[in-house]
Amino acid sequence: MSTNGYTSWAVDLADVGAIYPFQGFEVPMVIIGVIFWIGWHRIQFVREGEHLEKARHTGDEEKVKAQLERY
Amino acid sequence: MDGNLNALTTIFTEFYYWVTVVFMFLIHVGFCMYEVGASRARNHMHTLMKNIMIIPLVTVTFFFFGWWIYWAFPNFPFWGGLDTEAGAANLPWADTMGTNASDRITGVFWAAFLLFSWTAASIVSGSVIERIRSSALWVHAVMIGSVWWIIDAAWGWHYGGWMVRILGYHDAYASGVIHAIAGGYALGVIMVLGPRLGKFAKDGTPRDIPPHNPWLLTIGIFLIYTGFWGFYAACNVPVISPEGIDGQITGVTWTATNIYLAPTTLSAITFNFLMSLSGGLMAAYVVSKGDAFWTFSGGLAGVITASAGNDLYHPIQAMIIAAIGVVIVYNLHYWVERKFKLDDAVGAVAVHGYAGVVGLILAGFVLWGVPSSPYEGYATINPIGQITGAVIMFFVLGFLPGFILAKMQAAAGVLRIPEEVELQGLDYAEHHAYEDAKAAIIAADKEELEARGVAAK
Numbered sequence: 026m027s028t029n030g031y032t033s034w035a036v037d038l039a040d041v042g043a044i045y046p047f048q049g050f051e052v053p054m055v056i057i058g059v060i061f062w063i064g065w066h067r068i069q070f071v072r073e074g075e076h077l078e079k080a081r082h083t084g085d086e087e088k089v090k091a092q093l094e095r096y
Numbered sequence: 097m098d099g100n101l102n103a104l105t106t107i108f109t110e111f112y113y114w115v116t117v118v119f120m121f122l123i124h125v126g127f128c129m130y131e132v133g134a135s136r137a138r139n140h141m142h143t144l145m146k147n148i149m150i151i152p153l154v155t156v157t158f159f160f161f162g163w164w165i166y167w168a169f170p171n172f173p174f175w176g177g178l179d180t181e182a183g184a185a186n187l188p189w190a191d192t193m194g195t196n197a198s199d200r201i202t203g204v205f206w207a208a209f210l211l212f213s214w215t216a217a218s219i220v221s222g223s224v225i226e227r228i229r230s231s232a233l234w235v236h237a238v239m240i241g242s243v244w245w246i247i248d249a250a251w252g253w254h255y256g257g258w259m260v261r262i263l264g265y266h267d268a269y270a271s272g273v274i275h276a277i278a279g280g281y282a283l284g285v286i287m288v289l290g291p292r293l294g295k296f297a298k299d300g301t302p303r304d305i306p307p308h309n310p311w312l313l314t315i316g317i318f319l320i321y322t323g324f325w326g327f328y329a330a331c332n333v334p335v336i337s338p339e340g341i342d343g344q345i346t347g348v349t350w351t352a353t354n355i356y357l358a359p360t361t362l363s364a365i366t367f368n369f370l371m372s373l374s375g376g377l378m379a380a381y382v383v384s385k386g387d388a389f390w391t392f393s394g395g396l397a398g399v400i401t402a403s404a405g406n407d408l409y410h411p412i413q414a415m416i417i418a419a420i421g422v423v424i425v426y427n428l429h430y431w432v433e434r435k436f437k438l439d440d441a442v443g444a445v446a447v448h449g450y451a452g453v454v455g456l457i458l459a460g461f462v463l464w465g466v467p468s469s470p471y472e473g474y475a476t477i478n479p480i481g482q483i484t485g486a487v488i489m490f491f492v493l494g495f496l497p498g499f500i501l502a503k504m505q506a507a508a509g510v511l512r513i514p515e516e517v518e519l520q521g522l523d524y525a526e527h528h529a530y531e532d533a534k535a536a537i538i539a540a541d542k543e544e545l546e547a548r549g550v551a552a553k
Contacts, residue, residue, distance in 0.1 A: 042198045043191040051189035055160065058188070062156050070231040074510070077229070080525035081516045089520040095137045096308060 105335060106200055112334045113204035119326020120211035122466060123508055124151065126319030131225055133312030134442050138521020140308075141228045146230050150217045153234050154241035162185055162232055162242035166209065169250035173451050175258040195308040208330040209249070212274055213241035215327075219278035220498070222442035224285055227292050230500075232511045240281050240494075255357045255469065264468045264475030265363050265485040269331050269355040269365070269403035271455035272489035278448015280494025282440065286501035289511060291439030293518055302433050304488045305441070310388070312394035317392040321373065324399060328365050328406075343470030356469045360407035371411035372402035375418030384425045393447045394422045400451040401425075404482075413462060421454045423442045449490060456486040 026032075042047035047054070128147045135143040154162075161398055168183030187204070192199045193206075195534060217237035224233060232497045252259035253273040259265035269272050269507045278434025307313050333353045339344040341357045376398015377391055384390035399406075401421025402414040407418070429446035432438055441445065468477050505511035517525040 038197055043196045044344070045195040048191065051191070051194075055188045056386070059141060059157065059160060062153075065153075065233070069234075070510075074229050075230060077513055077517055077525065081514045082191070083525075088524070091517070092138045092521045096273050 097116050097533060102254035103284070107303040109334055110200045113201075113208045113330065114331035117211055119206065120208075120215075120323050122319045122328060123211070124214050124218060125214075126316045126321075126323060127222060129312050129316030129319065130442060130526045131222050131316075133309040134222070134271045134307045134317055135225050135303075136308050136521070138523050140523055142230070142522035143225050144154050144475045146225075146228075147221050147264070149230070150214055150221060150236060150237045150241070153238055154213045155162055155210060156216050157238045157242035158206075158213050158246075159193070162213060162246045163193075163206050163209065164188070165243065166250050166254065169247055170254045170257045171243045172250075175262070186272045189389075191390075209246070211330070212244060212270070212327070212513055216245040216274055216278040216281075217241035217386045219275070219444050219448050223282040223440045224289055224439045226522070227512055228285075228289060229510060235500065235505070236285060236390065236501060237280070238277060239497060243376040244281065244493050244497050245274060246275050248277050248489055252489070253355050253357070255471070259481075259485055259488070260356055263419065263484055264477045265440030265481050266356075266403045266459055266463060266466075266477045267456060267485065268356075268360070268407035269328055270403035271400055271402075271452040271459070272485055273365035274452075274485060275400045275448040276408030276489040277448075277457065277494040279445045279452060281498035283438070283445045283449060283498075284495040284498030286438055287436075287499060288506050289439060292441070293515065295439045297436055300434075302320050302437075302439075307389070313389060314392065317396065318394060321399075324396075325369065328369055329362065331360065332365070335361075341470055342445045344472055345470050349542065353470075354407045358407075358467065358470050360364055364408070365406055367411040368402060368406040368409050368414040370400060372406065372414040374398075375415035376401070379419035379422040383423050390426065390443075390512065394426070397425050397447045397451040400448060401458070403452075404455045405463050408463060408466065412489055416502055417455070417458050417462070420458065421451050424445050425450045425455050439509045449494070453486045453490050456482045456489070484524050492514060542546035 029044050030048060031041075032043065098380060124147075128144060131147055132140055142347075144530075157323060164183050164186045167186045170179060170182075172178050184190060192202045217240050220236055220240055221233060233357045249255045252265045252267055253270065254260070258267075265272075280462070292305065294303060314526070323430050331354065335350055336353055336357070337350050338347060341353070341544070342358065345351075346360070353363055354360050368434075372425075373395050377395040379398065380391045380394020398418030398421060402409065402418045403415075406414055425446045428450050429440070429443055432445075438445075457479070460477060460479035463477040464479065466477045468474055502511060513522065513525075
């Protein structure tokens with residue numbers, strides 16, 4: 026049993042093509058990849074929105090002045 | 097691979113592109129350093145993260161669809177349908193888009209284009225620092241990096257692209273296909289985004305916002321120059337036979353070619369890269385009266401201006417063209433800033449966008465009548481084709497998509513950070529735990545020092 030279809034490298038490389046595991050599952054892998062990508066944007070977008078809303082009210086005036094002075 | 101010569105050529109080409117990719121990584125390092133150096137201390141981490149995350153987001157989307165667009169879109173939609181045959185091997189589920197012993201080129205070639213995608217997105221990133229939401233910029237990064245620029249590459253930076261065939265469009269080292277489009281896109285976004293707080297006085301006079309760390313900027317731009325060498329090499333096919341080109345070239349002399357498979361040499365582009373860099377630096381020094389940062393940026397703008405024709409120019413032509421470009425770019429930048437009250441934080445619209453447009457137009461005159469391609473029936477290079485190409489790159493595929501998407505984001509209230517947060521700084525807003533922890537530990541250390549001092553007495 027081998028996840029990429031080869032159990033030995035005693036082969037003529039001229040006859041060898043893809044050697045990654047789980048060949049035949051490329052489309053499901055792409056779907057998983059796209060979900061991961063879109064999901065990342067969604068998580069980041071929601072978190073940033075909440076954070077910026079909170080941050081609008083957290084600025085201590087003295088600390089903000091100190092921040093401005095840091096340049 | 098049949099025959100040792102073919103095998104050697106394939107392995108050499110694989111290694112060649114791999115090396116260019118590693119060099120081009122320095123462009124992104126340089127952009128990060130430049131942006132962080134230009135931002136104020138209270139925005140450093142945010143500025144860095146905003147640019148760093150371009151890398152994974154553009155990479156995965158370029159894998160999912162960007163690379164396929166390049167192969168499927170050369171004539172789509174106006175001059176033919178999608179080239180699904182050429183696109184098939186570049187779909188994300190194709191077996192050539194993975195570890196494959198019978199395909200040694202797709203991965204490195206994909207990566208060479210991908211690094212251009214990062215650059216396009218990173219150019220936009222620089223102009224919007226200190227006030228854009230990261231989430232908004234990252235959507236723009238995906239759109240410019242994995243959609244718009246690669247459509248322009250399919251049209252005007254592909255041996256079979258309709259712009260090359262019909263317009264005689266010539267843009268060997270991407271004055272238009274990377275720089276004009278990215279500059280135009282950045283202009284579209286900053287028109288909607290607005291300037292940073294304090295950038296303009298009440299009477300509309302622009303204020304300079306000097307870089308926090310000039311030395312970081314300096315190293316950054318020198319790294320961009322270095323990466324640009326890799327970019328130039330990556331734009332070439334390193335070695336190919338006339339038979340491999342399958343065009344009109346006769347004889348048996350192998351050659352390097354540009355992206356259109358028309359002949360050039362590494363020697364030529366080495367001459368021209370250095371001479372255009374020099375022309376740009378010299379002109380920028382004079383026109384900016386020795387301003388360090390404009391001089392450095394002028395070197396880059398010079399190379400960008402000459403890039404459209406640097407496969408064929410004489411080195412002195414490259415130098416003069418670079419110098420002309422820089423004078424135009426410098427004056428246009430300040431005119432636009434004053435007239436339209438636009439805040440382009442790192443001068444990206446000028447250095448990339450205007451320089452790219454000027455470079456395309458000048459190439460149309462200097463290379464007038466020169467064949468754009470080794471294939472029969474293609475239009476030769478001409479001013480009208482280059483001007484049309486410049487409009488397509490800067491305005492149609494750059495400015496318009498950037499402006500429209502930014503308008504949609506602004507309408508939804510997700511483009512710009514709140515003013516209170518802009519004032520306190522994004523690092524404080526997003527990383528205040530870090531700032532507070534830092535302040536607390538410094539205070540604790542000072543207390544400890546004081547206590548020891550008292551004890552010693």
